[in-house]
Amino acid sequence: MFDDLRTFLQMLEDRGELVRVKEPIHDGHEIFSILWRLTEISGPAVIFEDVAGYDIPVVSNIFGTLDRFALACGFPEGKNAKGYRDLFLECLDTKKWTDPKIVKDGPCKEIVIKGDDVDLNRLPILKWHPDDGGPYTTMPIVITEDDKFGVNASIYRMMTHDKNSTGMMCNIFQDQGIYLNRARTKGMDSIPCAVAIGTDPSLYVGAVTKIPLTANELAFSAALRGGRPVDVVKCETNDLYVPASAEIILEGEISTGEVKQEGPYGEWMGYFEEEMLLPVFTVKCITHRKDPLYLMTIEGPEMGDAEILRMIPQMTTFTQQAMSQITGCKDAWLPPAGRNYTAVISVKKRYPGWGKVAAYQAIALPFVASSANCVIVVDDDVDPSSLDEVVWSLSTRVDPDKDVIITQPMGGYVLNPAGSRRDREFSDTGATDIVMRSIMAIDATLQMEMEGRSRPSATVVGPKKEMFDKVLANWKKYGFE
Numbered sequence: 001m002f003d004d005l006r007t008f009l010q011m012l013e014d015r016g017e018l019v020r021v022k023e024p025i026h027d028g029h030e031i032f033s034i035l036w037r038l039t040e041i042s043g044p045a046v047i048f049e050d051v052a053g054y055d056i057p058v059v060s061n062i063f064g065t066l067d068r069f070a071l072a073c074g075f076p077e078g079k080n081a082k083g084y085r086d087l088f089l090e091c092l093d094t095k096k097w098t099d100p101k102i103v104k105d106g107p108c109k110e111i112v113i114k115g116d117d118v119d120l121n122r123l124p125i126l127k128w129h130p131d132d133g134g135p136y137t138t139m140p141i142v143i144t145e146d147d148k149f150g151v152n153a154s155i156y157r158m159m160t161h162d163k164n165s166t167g168m169m170c171n172i173f174q175d176q177g178i179y180l181n182r183a184r185t186k187g188m189d190s191i192p193c194a195v196a197i198g199t200d201p202s203l204y205v206g207a208v209t210k211i212p213l214t215a216n217e218l219a220f221s222a223a224l225r226g227g228r229p230v231d232v233v234k235c236e237t238n239d240l241y242v243p244a245s246a247e248i249i250l251e252g253e254i255s256t257g258e259v260k261q262e263g264p265y266g267e268w269m270g271y272f273e274e275e276m277l278l279p280v281f282t283v284k285c286i287t288h289r290k291d292p293l294y295l296m297t298i299e300g301p302e303m304g305d306a307e308i309l310r311m312i313p314q315m316t317t318f319t320q321q322a323m324s325q326i327t328g329c330k331d332a333w334l335p336p337a338g339r340n341y342t343a344v345i346s347v348k349k350r351y352p353g354w355g356k357v358a359a360y361q362a363i364a365l366p367f368v369a370s371s372a373n374c375v376i377v378v379d380d381d382v383d384p385s386s387l388d389e390v391v392w393s394l395s396t397r398v399d400p401d402k403d404v405i406i407t408q409p410m411g412g413y414v415l416n417p418a419g420s421r422r423d424r425e426f427s428d429t430g431a432t433d434i435v436m437r438s439i440m441a442i443d444a445t446l447q448m449e450m451e452g453r454s455r456p457s458a459t460v461v462g463p464k465k466e467m468f469d470k471v472l473a474n475w476k477k478y479g480f481e
């Protein structure tokens with residue numbers, strides 16, 4: 001459990017998992033390249049203390065290993081992704097959540113800058129890659145409120161347009177896109193918004209978790225803080241509440257009508273995404289600590305900082321959906337290499353055609369319908385988290401002519417490099433684009449009789465259970481250790 005970002009960094013430093021770079025840093029691309037290499041070697045978190053043109057240090061790679069992710073969540077170290085997914089499932093129990101606690105003041109208010117003095121260029125928000133469309137805030141916890149659904153906290157990328165405005169990549173598949181659409185239909189010009197940069201890392205984990213629309217991610221984060229509530233303080237210029245111990249807060253409003261071109265941006269699927277029109281966030285006030293730290297990340301590598309941050313939370317939400325909505329579902333998994341676009345589920349097949357029923361049910365899961373491109377259904381003797389076992393299943397249990405379902409094209413989450421068409425029909429209302437793509441579902445379960453098979457069902461090789469148990473019971477007697 002951590003009070004703020006700096007207590008987490010201190011703990012990492014004490015463990016030898018934080019490096020302070022004192023060497024002058026010339027630009028964002030230098031930082032991007034260092035972080036890319038740190039990912040390749042599962043390297044430490046880092047503070048760039050001397051970034052040219054700025055007196056605010058840049059912090060990154062805080063979630064760079066599964067163990068650091070675990071520390072941020074208060075979990076024991078040394079487990080694999082599946083182990084953390086199972087621990088995370090327990091935290092989704094709302095009995096473990098606690099509402100944020102309102103406090104009068106907090107370190108995030110040590111400096112208050114309002115009106116014309118607001119200048120985002122004073123923060124080290126850099127163009128992290130030369131091919132990005134502009135400088136990006138990549139680790140914002142974006143807080144908004146809706147009169148029906150309550151407070152929402154999520155992470156959405158923000159490209160700086162000028163000294164007091166940015167883009168906001170909230171789209172119709174995300175809660176804030178829904179809030180914005182509701183405000184628009186009610187005739188509101190904008191919605192209040194606050195952005196926290198650099199908080200206790202458990203708040204980031206909460207913000208990236210897909211919990212129900214009505215739930216507050218800051219309340220969920222308390223489950224990762226041993227039940228301790230998040231202290232929040234009221235904004236200077238609107239009625240939103242922000243984490244009191246944050247390094248930096250941006251207060252302002254998101255327009256329901258004004259959109260601006262933003263991108264391209266190197267995204268988490270490992271590709272640059274093309275430009276798009278996004279709602280504009282106007283910053284009216286910046287508050288920060290006296291000596292703030294600026295937290296950022298880069299996207300792209302399979303096991304990078306940002307990818308590790310989103311992996312377990314999103315895998316857990318998907319597992320919860322699959323277990324509750326697919327009949328006979330035994331387990332579910334999103335292979336990290338598939339960046340959440342490939343979903344694997346295992347089922348206990350009880351009658352012919354069950355694998356296909358499960359495939360259709362999987363296509364209808366909110367997580368799959370909104371973003372995945374590929375679903376694989378395997379039998380319950382296959383571990384969905386083992387790519388080797390899944391490939392074995394695909395190779396030996398699939399007759400493509402009968403076992404592959406391909407849907408009609410449908411609208412999905414915009415960041416989908418595989419989708420062949422991007423639709424802009426929503427752009428004039430300020431919401432983001434959608435991508436048209438189909439979903440392929442593969443029934444990789446063993447075929448039963450009555451599934452069009454004119455020969456006996458394939459039988460898996462292995463000793464009979466009775467004999468194998470007997471052999472194990474006598475193992476030492478044979479002279480083996």
Ligand SMILES: Cc1cc2nc3c(=O)[nH]c(=O)nc-3n(C[C@H](O)[C@H](O)[C@H](O)COP(=O)(O)O)c2cc1C
Pocket residue numbers: 138139152153154155156157158169170171173174175176207208209210211297306307309310
């Ligand atoms: C570093 C990082 C950046 C992210 N950027 C975006 C983004 O720009 N747009 C988006 O829709 N989701 C983005 N996400 C994923 C969302 O934060 C995540 O899906 C979250 O659950 C959305 O919250 P919501 O369901 O409350 O909308 C990002 C995640 C991470 C870890």
